[in-house]
Amino acid sequence: MRKADVVVIGGSAAGLTAAITCRRHYPQKSVLMIRKEEQVLIPCGIPYIFGTVAGPQKDIMSDAALEKNSIGLLIDEVSDIDPQGRVVITSGGEKVTYEKLIMAMGSDPMVLPIPGVDKKNVFTAKKEVTYLQKMLDTLDQSANLVIVGGGFIGVEFADECNKNRDINVSIVEMLPHCLMLAFDDELCTAAEEVVKTAGINIFAPEKVVAFEGDGKVSSARLESGKELPADMAILGIGAVASTTLAKKIGLELGPARGIKVNRYMRTSDDNIFACGDCADKWSFFDGSPSNIKLASIAAQEARIAGANLFGARRMNKGVVTVFSTVVGDKAFGLAGLSTLEAIKKGYNVVVGEAEAPNRHPGGMGGMALLKVKLVFEIGTGVILGGQIMGAKSGGELLNAISACIQQGMSVDDVAAFPVGTHPALTASPIAYQLTNAAEMAIKAMKSA
Amino acid sequence: MRKADVVVIGGSAAGLTAAITCRRHYPQKSVLMIRKEEQVLIPCGIPYIFGTVAGPQKDIMSDAALEKNSIGLLIDEVSDIDPQGRVVITSGGEKVTYEKLIMAMGSDPMVLPIPGVDKKNVFTAKKEVTYLQKMLDTLDQSANLVIVGGGFIGVEFADECNKNRDINVSIVEMLPHCLMLAFDDELCTAAEEVVKTAGINIFAPEKVVAFEGDGKVSSARLESGKELPADMAILGIGAVASTTLAKKIGLELGPARGIKVNRYMRTSDDNIFACGDCADKWSFFDGSPSNIKLASIAAQEARIAGANLFGARRMNKGVVTVFSTVVGDKAFGLAGLSTLEAIKKGYNVVVGEAEAPNRHPGGMGGMALLKVKLVFEIGTGVILGGQIMGAKSGGELLNAISACIQQGMSVDDVAAFPVGTHPALTASPIAYQLTNAAEMAIKAMKSA
Structure with missing residues (x-):
């Protein structure tokens, strides 16, 4: 039986920031991070591996911060938790006891429930090095790319995949304009202008209703009846909080379907905190449920959670969405x-x-x-x-x-x-x- | 007798911003700006006319904002004011009545009280196009430039004058390091490193005690006895509030020797406001007198003064110095x-x-x-x-x-x-x- 004062599940923006914050605020407490990835990708940098920075290996988060802050690392998957006994159990057979646990498991990309979505070369924005390398290899052999979703992920992917490649890129967006959930109309229109000038096609308002092809995707069928040739497709339609483990151990979920937390980032179990994409969120303005998922918010929540582990110090006032993108x-x-x-x-x-x-x-x-x-x-x-x-x-x-x-x-x-x-x-x-x-x-x- | 509801004296950062702010807040009031300059220089841009932007004509503030905001312009010098009769008198013989007057006359560069300071080719950072053009012409014919004062003005001048020229530039600073009144030591040292790497000499702590030369400056004598060859010198040792006119009409001055203003930017005369370099300032933190003079603060004070003319709306909480520079x-x-x-x-x-x-x-x-x-x-x-x-x-x-x-x-x-x-x-x-x-x-x- 291994022992750590604080166990953090997850090694991305929320997990790493929470671990560092805990070490800074409680230097006498030992911290162990458990994550399943050998290498962790910088999440916001993922679209850029298809253009500007050339490859997933150029978008890896260094583990230097772990060493520098004396944070232990176990690369393994957490399969279960015993909240009464305060034990984390991994699929590799490890058992680790904890005083306080931080859940920072992130989110999983949403998949469209349409025919053909399981065909070869239909991808989502998974945060996995080998998966992304496969996407990049496929992209380099593709002549026609269809991106489903014109939110900032979709637009960033389109812009980057289009760079220095002889490829035909199309975005299919449900709403009348790309980026409409983020910005006022004139910004959306201005961003679309840049995208179109780069030679990218935008179909909006429009929906992909099926992917066609013999095993491998060969086209995307649109609601209007149009058929877009596609030897590759990327779904950028959002993400859902990763809550399987939380549900398994009976933690309450919140109205935005993330792990329910109070203003101190504490879950329904007194010894378990949650932060980042897996945690439930509410608006700074009216307290209504918020579905926004951003690495910057994850890091902010992690700074709150990590500081509050052994005494409430910081209050989460709710999400003030702050985000930016670059088009062209x-x-x-x-x-x-x-x-x-x-x-x-x-x-x-x-x-x-x-x-x-x-x-x-x-x-x-x-x-x-x-x-x-x-x-x-x-x-x-x-x-x-x-x-x-x-x-x-x-x-x-x-x-x-x-x-x-x-x-x-x-x-x-x-x-x-x-x-x-x-x-x-x-x-x-x-x-x-x-x-x-x-x-x-x-x-x-x-x-x- | 000319008539304007609001007269603004001065056309730089404070004057222009105050005039625009007044028009925005009191659209029914007529505003007349009186300034002595045919063309107004962008004040912060002055060092850059010697390098990056090449010449004073590239650093002129457009008068388009005056037209756009229906602000009248009289190019003339104010020679007197009758505060009882609310009349501004110009040396060109104009008389203008006002309801409210904004004084935004700025500041004048300080001159060192040392022998030889009146020799030819010893300059200050005057905000006048023909003067600056003469400086630039002199610079282009100079082999040795001595800059007195290593504050941000001195450092910016040194950095720019040194660009694309075969010239030997030296900074003489009284304090142990350049920029010491602005930054902590390690920033000063880092900035000095950049300056030195560019080939600029720094003499600090050191003082210029006299300029030598036959009519024209030929060298600067330092307190240590050193003699620096100099066919040109620039004094960048600070500026004093321009208060001649205020004193003439009996306005009170404040402890920092600017025109005394209350928290609403009103002077000791109820109908006269002051803002920018000519106005007295105090610290946001402890209320102590502040000698800081920056275009950004001038514009901030102008936004307060301009909005308060016909009813107090904004309070000046005192100076939070915020400024930046670029070295290399x-x-x-x-x-x-x-x-x-x-x-x-x-x-x-x-x-x-x-x-x-x-x-x-x-x-x-x-x-x-x-x-x-x-x-x-x-x-x-x-x-x-x-x-x-x-x-x-x-x-x-x-x-x-x-x-x-x-x-x-x-x-x-x-x-x-x-x-x-x-x-x-x-x-x-x-x-x-x-x-x-x-x-x-x-x-x-x-x-x-």
Whole structure:
């Protein structure tokens, strides 16, 4: 019988961050990570192995952080848990006792329940090195690729698979536009323009109803009757929380079908915490169930869970979605609620927009336009969301917006925010997008 | 007699932003800007006209914002004001009545009180096109340039003047290191390394005691007795608030020798507001007088002043210094207090640092290391400051730190902050510098 004070199941963004956080907060406690993967992929980097970084071996998370933080590692699959005896049992026959357990098993890609989905060369975005290598090999021999789902995973896959290859890539999206669950319409349209300019076909609104082919996929049949040739297909339609183990030991699930956790990331078992894609989530704004699954949220929850193991220290205030993507050379990002989401939640909203070069004067190297769009509640003036589009510096500007949202700042607070600017790094202080977008929202409020 | 509801004196970062803000908040009020310059330079861009952007004409602020916002423009110098009659008088003979007046006259470069400072080819960083063109012409004919002052202006001038020129550039700095009033030692040293690698000489701690030469400067004599050949010299030793006009009409000055303003940017005359370099400033932290002069702060104060003209709406909470610079290809930035400043103000501090690539995996294009260092008060855990060094994406990350400071966030709030990450835009969620620097500060607190 092996023994560890803290056992962490899972080695991706949530598991690794939780283990490190535990070591930092409770240096006297021993931590053992149990994961089934020999090598762990950087999850957000997966689309890029098909283009920019060339291969899964270029997207591996180093285990150096484990050694540096004295975190033990057992590569094995957890097959069962005895919550009363506080024992983790692996399929390799190991038994490990724990004081506190962190479940960070992640999620599994969703599979479309349609005929032919089990044909050869129909893939999902699995986080497994050999599987992804097989995808890459198949891609290199394919002339026609169909991607099902135009969310950010689908768009990133399409963009990368299309790079430096003589291939015909098509995205099939159910909604009228790609990325519609993430961004306001004009950002979706702008992203689609970039995708189309790169030669990628978009079919939207459209559905794949079946994959055809003799053993191997040869085409995708669409609801409209169209038939797209396809010697490879990738499903990017979302992921479901990995809860098999949790259900097996009787942990409660939450309304978003993840492992139920309280605001301290504790499950229905006092000694078991959960974080990341496998944990249930709720909105920062109205507490409603949230299906969002992002490595950044996983890491955030892991920082909460890891710090709370032996005493509640940090509260999970719920998901403030903050994420970004790059299409072509253009960054797109959202923090908080999009305009549509805010309206759906019942807010009376007002928006403000500002666009400016990310350098000043424009002749400074690396100049690109960057647009910021902010959404406020009209009565209180509280910021609800922000979107960025354009220059890559917007990726970090988005985190300033996130801070404004998380702190419930008012439109005047944002407008008179103490920003730092520099010719080679940002817009000018006069044209700075964040403050000006807030001013434009006030102008809109006044004329409303 | 001309008439405007609002008259703004000055057309740089403060004046222009105040005028625009007034138009946005009070669309029914007419606004007239009076400035003496035919063309206004982008202030932060001035060092770059000597290298990257090649010439003052590439660093001009467009007047398009005036037209777009229906702001009148009078190019003339204000020679007097009648505060009782609410009349502005110009040296061109114009008289303009106002309801509210905004003073945004900026600052003037300081001149060293040493022998020979009035010799030909000894320059300051004046914001005048013809003066700067003369500097550039002189620079192009110079073999030896001495820069007095190793603050960020001095370092930026040195770096730019040294670009694509066969010239010997030297910085003479009073303090032991360049940039010491801005950053912690290790950032100063790192910046100096970049400067030296570019072939620039640094003399520190050292003082220029006289300029020698027959009419024209030919050398700078140092306190140590050294004599540096110099056919050109630039003084970058700071600036003083432009208060001549304010003193003439009896406005009170503040402890930092700027025009005294209350928290709404109102001067001792109820109908006159001041903002930017000419206005007095105080620290966000302890309210002590602040001599900091930055275009970003000027614009922030202008957004407060402009919105408050006909009813107090925004409060100036004092200066949270947020600024950044680029030396070579490396960004350096500060938000709030450096470690030394925090200690000087009497705080018991703890610091946390984290460094990581600004991309994940590392093979993504544009990868560079970015370090974040945070300073917290040890008893309350409240964030006091942050510094960034490395990748240019740090310029906007600094604004996320600024938000944390302005909102008085605790070390746990920062550690569990909802960040957005993306392979092509930021560090990985696990290694993200801001959250990890906070965790390292907690670790340091625990072992303190």
